[in-house]
Amino acid sequence: MRNALYSALALTLGFGLIAAVTAADKEKDKTPLKEAPVVPPRKGESETIKLFDGKGLDGWEGDKSHWSVQDGEIVGKSKDEVKVSTYLLTKKKFSDFRLTVTGKLVESEVHSGVCFWGRKAPEQHDEYTYAGHLVMFPSGWGMYDLYGREGKLGVDAEPGKKAGAGKQHDWNQLEILAQGNRVRVAANGIAIIDWRDLEPDRIKEGPIGLQLHSNKAPEEVRFKDITVTTFPTEDKLLTVKDK
Numbered sequence: 001m002r003n004a005l006y007s008a009l010a011l012t013l014g015f016g017l018i019a020a021v022t023a024a025d026k027e028k029d030k031t032p033l034k035e036a037p038v039v040p041p042r043k044g045e046s047e048t049i050k051l052f053d054g055k056g057l058d059g060w061e062g063d064k065s066h067w068s069v070q071d072g073e074i075v076g077k078s079k080d081e082v083k084v085s086t087y088l089l090t091k092k093k094f095s096d097f098r099l100t101v102t103g104k105l106v107e108s109e110v111h112s113g114v115c116f117w118g119r120k121a122p123e124q125h126d127e128y129t130y131a132g133h134l135v136m137f138p139s140g141w142g143m144y145d146l147y148g149r150e151g152k153l154g155v156d157a158e159p160g161k162k163a164g165a166g167k168q169h170d171w172n173q174l175e176i177l178a179q180g181n182r183v184r185v186a187a188n189g190i191a192i193i194d195w196r197d198l199e200p201d202r203i204k205e206g207p208i209g210l211q212l213h214s215n216k217a218p219e220e221v222r223f224k225d226i227t228v229t230t231f232p233t234e235d236k237l238l239t240v241k242d243k
Helices: 002-030 158-162
Strands: 047-050 067-070 073-078 086-094 097-107 112-120 130-137 143-146 171-179 182-187 190-196 206-212 219-230
Touching: 073 206, 086 112, 097 112, 097 206, 112 143, 112 171, 130 171, 130 182, 130 206, 206 219
Parallel strands: none
Antiparallel strands: 047 219, 067 073, 073 219, 086 206, 097 171, 097 219, 112 130, 112 206, 130 143, 171 182, 182 190
């Protein structure tokens, strides 16, 4: 009899604990999301710069065993395993900017991307890897924090996927508008990201980089038509057509 009473009591306590945890989870779900502060665009001289002349990699730095110029295009390529993502980086640093670039994932199914607001991170086992913000394309269309915040930025990539903005193995035109702590992105004329960083102190003036993702299989990515405007004066994505 006593054992039966103990069993009944333990069962009751167990159900009570489950109910308490479930209730706590529900309350947690009701917790409002933290709202990002609004950092206004920074002031500076607005200048449009052609970052790639179609001939060479002047103004860029990266692992020459992976990066080259072919047929007027920047080519990032690997034949063997790339254990850590490597980047072709501008020697010049940028804070507020509008970047337009056309990119193509030729071989592989992993994403490539464009990084900014960060720094070279040789401590991550590659001289030309990067710690900072990353806009992914075309396998993803989200954003990632490279070597920070466990990579999570809370950017929803679904709008871009549902809108059919990307082309997996074809040319994609990207526009990235980075101002204050706000990032807006358009892919092939479709607005897909509008996001503010919850932690603006993490934003650093830094080089812009093109990603060759870590991969066990051969990979090739190409870029062309790369132009940046510093401290842009127009507060909108210019490649998105007005409805």
